[in-house]
Amino acid sequence: MLQRYGLIALLFIAFPNNVSAGYLDENPDEVFATVYERLGALPLRAARDPYVWLRLEELKREPCDQKSIGDLALALDKLGFRREAADGLYKFVLNCGAPLTALHHSIDIYLKLTDYPRAVEVADEFMRRAPSNHDAHYLRGVALQGAGDFQRALVDYADAVELFGADKRGISSRLFLRMAEVYAALNRFCEATTPINMWVSFDPAARDTSRTQKIIADYEAQGHCVSSKEFQKESYPLRGQKNVVTVKAEVNGVRGLFVLDTGASYVTLKSAFADRARIPQTGTSEIGMTTANGLVRAKLSKADKVRLGKLEATNVPVTVANVDEKSFGVGVDGLLGMSFLSRFDVQMAAGSIEVRTRRAKQ
Numbered sequence: 001m002l003q004r005y006g007l008i009a010l011l012f013i014a015f016p017n018n019v020s021a022g023y024l025d026e027n028p029d030e031v032f033a034t035v036y037e038r039l040g041a042l043p044l045r046a047a048r049d050p051y052v053w054l055r056l057e058e059l060k061r062e063p064c065d066q067k068s069i070g071d072l073a074l075a076l077d078k079l080g081f082r083r084e085a086a087d088g089l090y091k092f093v094l095n096c097g098a099p100l101t102a103l104h105h106s107i108d109i110y111l112k113l114t115d116y117p118r119a120v121e122v123a124d125e126f127m128r129r130a131p132s133n134h135d136a137h138y139l140r141g142v143a144l145q146g147a148g149d150f151q152r153a154l155v156d157y158a159d160a161v162e163l164f165g166a167d168k169r170g171i172s173s174r175l176f177l178r179m180a181e182v183y184a185a186l187n188r189f190c191e192a193t194t195p196i197n198m199w200v201s202f203d204p205a206a207r208d209t210s211r212t213q214k215i216i217a218d219y220e221a222q223g224h225c226v227s228s229k230e231f232q233k234e235s236y237p238l239r240g241q242k243n244v245v246t247v248k249a250e251v252n253g254v255r256g257l258f259v260l261d262t263g264a265s266y267v268t269l270k271s272a273f274a275d276r277a278r279i280p281q282t283g284t285s286e287i288g289m290t291t292a293n294g295l296v297r298a299k300l301s302k303a304d305k306v307r308l309g310k311l312e313a314t315n316v317p318v319t320v321a322n323v324d325e326k327s328f329g330v331g332v333d334g335l336l337g338m339s340f341l342s343r344f345d346v347q348m349a350a351g352s353i354e355v356r357t358r359r360a361k362q
Helices: 002-014 033-039 050-061 066-079 082-096 100-112 116-129 134-147 150-163 173-185 189-202 210-223 271-276
Strands: 233-237 246-251 254-260 267-270 285-291 294-308 311-321 334-336 344-349 352-357
Touching (some): 033 050, 050 066, 066 082, 066 100, 082 116, 100 116, 100 134, 134 150, 150 285, 173 189, 173 210, 189 210, 189 311, 254 271, 267 271, 267 294, 271 311, 311 352
Parallel strands (some): 267 311
Antiparallel strands (some): 233 352, 246 294, 267 334, 294 311, 344 352
């Protein structure tokens, strides 16, 4: 008799009072037909888990309960029903309109399942709902890279960098490493050095290491890239309250006037100057660029050579923007940004800005 009462007590301990016996004997396909219609059906073994059953009951009562769908997805993931978790999160947002974190979680799961086409589909929805979200661009870039659509992945990575904000030191190295991998997958090894150089330039004291230099050197070797190791430097005085520095530089041998801008991710050219410098603009992709007049679309392309005084770089990613005079200033042909400057050390001191050859770590 005591053993019998002990068993009953254990059952009450094992399962909370608000869990009915339905998870043992009722048919979940019938009980949760309305939930399954919105989120997709679950395998019987998953639905009969008491914790999952509770979450399904909650979603039956409150179809758009965000906490319940989050808890359900975590439980399904833990039980090994990852695809069902990802599907449910995606369909929940389609039906309820929120939260965006559910789309983020869904994409993460599909990426772990190596289902890149489905991850791209969900990321497209994320982008549609939050076009200025840098995480949405990054996640879609990862999915597109996995699917082998490297050109589109490159654009999303570039947009993610641009949308991050002014202080880009907080961007994970993963983004720049993936961006370099995409360039390499497109057989553009010399351009693959640019994302790594850019990441280093945000905090050179901590990031200019033998490891990062080896990554850059490996890409240069694969692309047979030409890079001068001879030490050179150029210095320019800072003028005005905003310390705006304009410089004469050459792009593909064409001389122009540029704002030296360490806050610009790319060398950015006005379309008229790009035409004169014979920058390819057909068959290129567009990325978002931040200007004085807000976010504009610009064509992502490449300059064979950019020269600033005695400093020179080849295979430099550039953007071409169809903007008016107000964007860069009267008579200015564009911005000399980090896709060029990150190849060098840039220092500001004693009322001037100095650009010099980066010395190799010993």
